[in-house]
Amino acid sequence: xxxxxxxxxxxxxxxxxxxxxxxxxxxxxxxxxxxxxxxxxxxxxxxxxxxxxxxxxxxxxxxxxxxxxxxxxxxxxxxxxxxxxxxxxxxxxxxxxxxxxxxxxxxxxxxxxxxxxxxxxxxxxxxxxxxxxxxxxxxxxxxxxxxxxxxxxxxxxxxxxxxxxxxxxxxxxxxxxxxxxxxxxxxxxxxxxxxxxxxxxxxxxxxxxxxxxx
Amino acid sequence: xxxxxxxxxxxxxxxxxxxxxxxxxxxxxxxxxxxxxxxxxxxxxxxxxxxxxxxxxxxxxxxxxxxxxxxxxxxxxxxxxxxxxxxxxxxxxxxxxxxxxxxxxxxxxxxxxxxxxxxxxxxxxxxxxxxxxxxxxxxxxxxxxxxxxxxxxxxxxxxxxxxxxxxxxxxxxxxxxxxxxxxxxxxxxxxxxxxxxxxxxxxxxxxxxxxxxx
Numbered sequence: 001x002x003x004x005x006x007x008x009x010x011x012x013x014x015x016x017x018x019x020x021x022x023x024x025x026x027x028x029x030x031x032x033x034x035x036x037x038x039x040x041x042x043x044x045x046x047x048x049x050x051x052x053x054x055x056x057x058x059x060x061x062x063x064x065x066x067x068x069x070x071x072x073x074x075x076x077x078x079x080x081x082x083x084x085x086x087x088x089x090x091x092x093x094x095x096x097x098x099x100x101x102x103x104x105x106x107x108x109x110x111x112x113x114x115x116x117x118x119x120x121x122x123x124x125x126x127x128x129x130x131x132x133x134x135x136x137x138x139x140x141x142x143x144x145x146x147x148x149x150x151x152x153x154x155x156x157x158x159x160x161x162x163x164x165x166x167x168x169x170x171x172x173x174x175x176x177x178x179x180x181x182x183x184x185x186x187x188x189x190x191x192x193x194x195x196x197x198x199x200x201x202x203x204x205x206x207x208x209x210x211x212x213x214x
Numbered sequence: 215x216x217x218x219x220x221x222x223x224x225x226x227x228x229x230x231x232x233x234x235x236x237x238x239x240x241x242x243x244x245x246x247x248x249x250x251x252x253x254x255x256x257x258x259x260x261x262x263x264x265x266x267x268x269x270x271x272x273x274x275x276x277x278x279x280x281x282x283x284x285x286x287x288x289x290x291x292x293x294x295x296x297x298x299x300x301x302x303x304x305x306x307x308x309x310x311x312x313x314x315x316x317x318x319x320x321x322x323x324x325x326x327x328x329x330x331x332x333x334x335x336x337x338x339x340x341x342x343x344x345x346x347x348x349x350x351x352x353x354x355x356x357x358x359x360x361x362x363x364x365x366x367x368x369x370x371x372x373x374x375x376x377x378x379x380x381x382x383x384x385x386x387x388x389x390x391x392x393x394x395x396x397x398x399x400x401x402x403x404x405x406x407x408x409x410x411x412x413x414x415x416x417x418x419x420x421x422x423x424x425x426x427x428x
Contacts, residue, residue, distance in 0.1 A: 069310040069313055145264035
């Protein structure tokens with residue numbers, strides 16, 4: 001398998017965690033999202049993935065995009081260890097936590113959105129930082145109220161093993177720290193992310209440990 | 215089952231389509247996202263869903279959130295007709311198209327994001343419209359280049375039956391039309407959405423046919 005990835009991309013980070021948890025080897029193809037105006041926009045990369053987004057996973061002849069779809073695919077083809085619980089209601093819970101990160105927080109604070117705010121709307125650095133912080137606060141606030149009383153929460157979002165939910169949570173917390181967002185109001189969210197970050201697979205997948213890390 | 219829904223919400227619309235395709239009856243609980251500053255922010259609704267987002271599906275004692283997680287749940291519990299293909303690679307394709315809408319287009323043009331642009335960043339109506347249009351163009355542009363050459367495309371996104379991908383595509387096209395976004399550059403996207411809209415289940419689920427339609 002070959003993973004097109006950018007070390008700092010949350011979505012790439014998710015897939016790297018899943019691959020590491022499954023113990024699957026892969027070739028790392030770096031796509032720099034900033035250098036030269038963004039290598040994801042090059043015709044070479046667009047011929048792989050016309051969306052100009054990372055990650056893309058090549059598995060033999062198959063080209064897979066969208067991190068959550070890739071993780072579900074990896075989980076279906078390589079069931080051990082499972083990244084989703086065996087019960088349908090628990091699965092819906094895990095997927096919904098993952099989607100709360102992937103649909104409510106991450107897209108609004110994506111690099112291209114921040115670039116649009118700056119370049120097309122001319123917002124100040126301060127307004128851009130406030131925007132970022134606002135959506136993390138809205139998203140983590142909602143997650144915290146949900147998870148603090150959730151009976152399924154254990155060492156991880158759903159019990160004692162990491163799932164798709166932890167795979168999405170960790171990169172978002174890593175990102176928030178990178179932008180120096182205060183996280184004191186989200187103790188459950190932070191504790192869960194820190195628990196997962198202690199695992200070897202999560203360590204291997206983190207941005208600093210990628211070949212293209214700066 | 216009880217669905218908390220707003221007639222215009224794309225995410226609610228997705229779940230309504232899935233329920234209609236499965237032929238599942240449900241009670242409709244309207245949550246008005248604009249009236250009175252937004253009923254989703256009321257303490258009554260927050261006690262159901264602390265995220266203050268629609269939809270929420272109550273299935274007996276279970277409270278389910280996030281439209282894509284709900285659709286996967288419905289599909290697991292009520293397998294007929296299937297909303298995902300039987301092959302893992304095709305499933306990844308369908309999920310990735312669904313996520314291209316749910317993660318790349320919809321969140322950035324969500325009501326609360328448009329409200330933030332207006333109220334906190336003070337952008338003009340024109341800039342807000344241009345923002346909306348920009349992200350539809352980016353998202354539909356990427357979808358169009360992907361789908362126009364995709365061998366799996368048939369009457370629907372994946373062959374001859376509607377899937378999770380069509381469930382996400384239709385509300386986004388409906389929304390773009392509501393905002394008068396020109397769609398001439400996306401003939402495949404529009405054709406697929408129009409094919410799906412002809413089905414009775416998609417008609418039943420559309421905003422105009424909801425009890426809270428204005």
